[in-house]
Amino acid sequence: MPQFDDPFTTKKPSVTQTTTTTTHAEAIPPLGDIPPAQLAINAAEGRRGAAWRLMLWIIDDDPRAIEAVASLEDDRLAHHLLEFIALGTWAGKPFVVPPKLRSPYARIRLSNLFQAGGPVTRERAERVLFAGFRDRHQEVRGTAITILGKMGDRVAEPLLLQALHDPSRQVRLQAARALGKLRDPSVVPTLLETLKGADEQMVNQVFASLAQIGPPAIPAVVHEMHSASPWIRWHCMRAFGEMQDFRAIPYLIAGLRDPDTGVCWMAAKSLVLYGKASLEPVLHQLESSVPNQLQAETSCYILHQLYRRDSKLTPYLKPVVEAFSGVANTLAVSSLASKALVQLRADHLLTA
Structure with missing residues (x-):
């Protein structure tokens, strides 16, 4: 690799240097003529100049770069990629990267290297991501969890369950999210256990899962x-x-x-x-007993939404809704709901 002052691996400028250096740093130096296979080797060894060049090739979907990652028998490159996605550093060292590598898209594109069919084999992905679970940086642990969730790899399930007790709140959230993606019913009891003392965001994520x-x-x-x-x-x-x-x-x-x-x-x-499937149960609960104001209001809201979506239901449901509009008349709502239910059954409109 040519040895020149690489603005993407140099230290941050002092205040007096900021104006001139920032302009220089935003201008991407030429990628050079080093083949991606060699860049992959150099990047695995921790060389940041090679790393950003290789990553630019990758997010541009250059097949030579994808092949270089796939053919490299070295877990270090995948480790460094995970670190970059999580922390923006490479081999433990900070560096400024081209604007193209700073976007969320770039990190998503790089994380896709670990997915099924990607250049990082499943075996290597599991080794690297499982090691990421033990990283001292919560960002790395969380990123490893997120990628495993997207992979849908149930081999990771025991580690994901352990991560529900991680010291980091953010890691716990990502573990709950990843477990939902696995769609394994056996994790339901453990997810429910996390509701005890959980904050609003965790409760929200558990139920989403x-x-x-x-x-x-x-x-x-x-x-x-x-x-x-x-x-x-x-x-x-x-x-x-x-x-x-x-x-x-x-x-x-x-x-x-x-x-x-x-x-x-x-x-x-x-x-x-649930659309039309909810129609008969809603009308039945209205007719079976005189609803209180809140029950009538919420039920009429459902009926209104249903006939807005299906005009054939309007003649049957609109009178029920209008009986509640303005002044609450729950007795009238109950009576009209019973009438609507009879008419809809007679006209065979309760079936999908």
């Missing part, structure tokens, strides 16, 4: 519906909506009767996501 796991997680979410915390119950309603499993509809209907206003509204919004 339960929603990703899908129908096998329904019993666990049903259990949490009885929580004394309205916040937990709210997340249960949200998770049921995201699961899009018809077996969750009865629990969302029950959510419309929750004493907390926020939980009721989340149940209503989630039922709207």
Whole structure:
């Protein structure tokens, strides 16, 4: 490699040098004529000048650079790539990289090297990423977890479960997110354990992961519906909506009767996501007993959303909604819901 003063590996300029040096640093020096295979070898040895050149080739999808990474029998390059994605350093040393390598896209593109079909073999990816779990930098641990989650590698599951107890809050969040991507029902009990004493963001992530796991997680979410915390119950309603499993509809209907206003509204919004499948259960719960004002309001919101999406339902549902509009008349709502249900059944409009 030509030996010249590389602005991407030099120290940061002093205040008096900033104006002139910044302009110089933004101008990318020529890549040179060193083949990517040699750049990969040099980058694995920790040479930063070779590293940024190789990475520029990679994010430009140059097949020679991809082949160079694939053919290099050296875990160090993958280790350094993981470090760069997480920390922006190379082999433990900071350096300024071209603007093209500073974008989120560049880091995503580099992290894709570890995915199935990428130049980093699965065996090497597992070795490097598992080692990343033990790194002293929380950013490296978190990045390793994120990449493994995208890989969908269940071999990593024991480590991801351990990471739920990592000292770093951010790493714990990423572990919960990665476990959701694995969609393994066996992790549900451990995810629920993390709810004890969890902050708002962790609760949000745990339920998002339960929603990703899908129908096998329904019993666990049903259990949490009885929580004394309205916040937990709210997340249960949200998770049921995201699961899009018809077996969750009865629990969302029950959510419309929750004493907390926020939980009721989340149940209503989630039922709207089920479309016409929620129509009969909503009307039935309105007709079966005189609803209180909140139940009538949330149910009429659902009906309004349904006939807005399907004009054939308007003649049946609009009178129910209008009975509640303005002055609350829950008795009228109940009576008209019963009438609408009879008419819809007679006209065979309750089936999809």
